[in-house]
Each structure stands twice: as C-alpha cells, then as structure tokens.
Amino acid sequence: xxxxxxxxxxxxxxxxxxxxxxxxxxxxxxxxxxxxxxxxxxxxxxxxxxxxxxxxxxxxxxxxxxx
Numbered sequence: 001x002x003x004x005x006x007x008x009x010x011x012x013x014x015x016x017x018x019x020x021x022x023x024x025x026x027x028x029x030x031x032x033x034x035x036x037x038x039x040x041x042x043x044x045x046x047x048x049x050x051x052x053x054x055x056x057x058x059x060x061x062x063x064x065x066x067x
Contacts, residue, residue, distance in 0.1 A: 003059065012056055019049040 003011075023045040030038030 008056070008059065011052060015049055015052040015056060019045055019052070023049070 023042045026035070026045070027038055027042045029035055030041070
C-alpha cells in the first residue's frame with residue numbers, strides 16, 4: 001500500500017497522539033461522570049490504534065526495505 005508522506009505523517013500522528021489521548025480522556029470522563037460503555041469505547045479505540053500502528057509499521061518496513 002503506497003501513501004504520500006503527508007498521509008503517513010497524519011496517520012502516524014493520529015496513531016501516536018490522538019487515539020491514545022481520546023481513549024484516556026473518555027476513560028477518565030466515564031469514571032468521573034458515569035458515561036456509558038467506558039471499557040467498550042476504550043477497547044475499541046485501542047483496537048483501532050493497534051491496527052493502525054501495524055499498518056504503519058508494515059508501510060515503514062516496506063519503505064525502508066532495500067531491494
């Protein structure tokens with residue numbers, strides 16, 4: 001899968017900062033305010049983040065591969 005440097009950088013920022021921050025924020029607010037499905041929401045965000053991280057890792061490995 002080929003992507004531009006800009007797309008890669010945006011997805012990397014999402015995977016490294018946005019998704020973990022969102023998961024932490026929702027988990028904290030769910031605990032404080034009794035928001036529903038705290039574990040399910042955080043589990044879903046974590047699963048998406050892990051999947052995105054694997055895709056980015058594969059992309060990096062292919063980019064850095066010497067033929």
